[in-house]
Amino acid sequence: MYEVFYGGSNKVHPEGFMMSRPKGAGHYVILLIRSGGEYNIDGSIQTVPPASAVILDPKVPYSYSNPKGQYIDDWLHFGFEGDNIISNRKLPLNTFFSLSDIEDPATLLRQILFELSYTKDEEVQKDNINCLMNVLINHLLSAYKMQGDERYQNPYYPHFQAIRLSMLSGRLYDISMQKVADSMSMSVSYFQHLYKEFFGISYQKDVIQMRIEYAKRLVKSTDNKLEHIASLCGYANEIHFYRQFKKITGMTPGQYRQLNN
Numbered sequence: 547m548y549e550v551f552y553g554g555s556n557k558v559h560p561e562g563f564m565m566s567r568p569k570g571a572g573h574y575v576i577l578l579i580r581s582g583g584e585y586n587i588d589g590s591i592q593t594v595p596p597a598s599a600v601i602l603d604p605k606v607p608y609s610y611s612n613p614k615g616q617y618i619d620d621w622l623h624f625g626f627e628g629d630n631i632i633s634n635r636k637l638p639l640n641t642f643f644s645l646s647d648i649e650d651p652a653t654l655l656r657q658i659l660f661e662l663s664y665t666k667d668e669e670v671q672k673d674n675i676n677c678l679m680n681v682l683i684n685h686l687l688s689a690y691k692m693q694g695d696e697r698y699q700n701p702y703y704p705h706f707q708a709i710r711l712s713m714l715s716g717r718l719y720d721i722s723m724q725k726v727a728d729s730m731s732m733s734v735s736y737f738q739h740l741y742k743e744f745f746g747i748s749y750q751k752d753v754i755q756m757r758i759e760y761a762k763r764l765v766k767s768t769d770n771k772l773e774h775i776a777s778l779c780g781y782a783n784e785i786h787f788y789r790q791f792k793k794i795t796g797m798t799p800g801q802y803r804q805l806n807n
Contacts, residue, residue, distance in 0.1 A: 547672075548630075553622035555656045556580070563617050566609035571623060574632070575602040576686070578620040578645070578652055583612040585641050590630050598646045599646040599686055603634065603639045620652045622659075624679065631683050643690045647704040651689075654682040684756035697744050705730060706744050710752075723749055757781070758794045765799050766806040772799045 551573055582596040586609045592602075602608055602626075611617060631637050635674050646653065658678045665671040692698035709726060726749075727737035741749040757779045764775045776787035 547628060548626045548660050548676050549626055550675050550679065551623040551656055552662075553620070553631060553655065553659050554621050556651065557619060557621070559612075559617040559619075561615050561689070564609060564611040568607045568609075570605040570607055571602065573604050573623040573625055574639075575599075575604075576620075576622040576624070576655070576682075578648055578655065579611075579642075580618040580620070580648060581616060582614075583610050583617050585610040585642070592642065594642050595644070597645045598642050599645055599648075599651065599689065600642045600677060600701075601637065601639050601686070606640055616687070620648075620655050622655055626679075630680075631687055637683065637690055641690075643686075643693055644699070645689050646692070646698050651682055652788075653686050654678055654685065658682065659800065698718045700740070700744075702730070702740055703744060706741060710745065713756050714780075715755065715762055718753070718760060718776070721753060751778075755794070758791055761787070761791060762795065762800065762802065765803045772803075775799070776785050 553576075575598050579594055579598045579600070581598055582594055582598070585592050585594055585600075586607075587600075587602070588606050588608070626632065633640070660674055661671055661674045665674060689698075697703055711795060720799065723734055723737065727734045730737065732740075738749055741747075743751070745752065746756075760776055761779045764778065765768060765772070768775075772779075772785050774789075776784045779787065781787035781790075788798060791797075791802070795802055797805070
């Protein structure tokens, strides 16, 4: 069970700011570092780039600042009881690691602070904070484990993730590769290369598979007409939809509906 004490979101500290705790904070501390800065963790001095994170041990002496200007971060002081990722040392303390997209954990951190400040029911507050803390710590663990993965370091990776999530949620009707590549200001060939590198499948094949998986769900669970389902799945040509559906499933949409009703 996690307990959150206090924190801050997207805090802008003025030039010349320094945080120094020679005896440690007395709590575990999550820092999501937006500006980058210079850190002294138990006598070890490091220059840390923007979009980095660290979880500090309660007793570790530390100080930090940004000699180049403003220091900006999100931060959270917390404790816990029982076994979790931190107590089991799956996520090392006092170790900096990069984040492909700092806004993902920052959003979770902000929601935790919102629950701490505005949820009046104590049991609901504890429950919500504990759930959100588990998600946040798991998210940071995933980021730490991805350090050696070149895909994760590519600045386009979060954008491609967002595109794929949009497609997986059923947005399959206006996803021409040219339009998607143009929206990211890159050539179609480079888009194709990155997509295959990130997800291990070509964009075209992935779109077809997603369309048919979405169509299968709609055919099985709704009474929508098949031509309407074809349209919802991004097919302008109903015959083309039938052909691709049968090629992947081995049966027509009508046969698939009969089998699953």
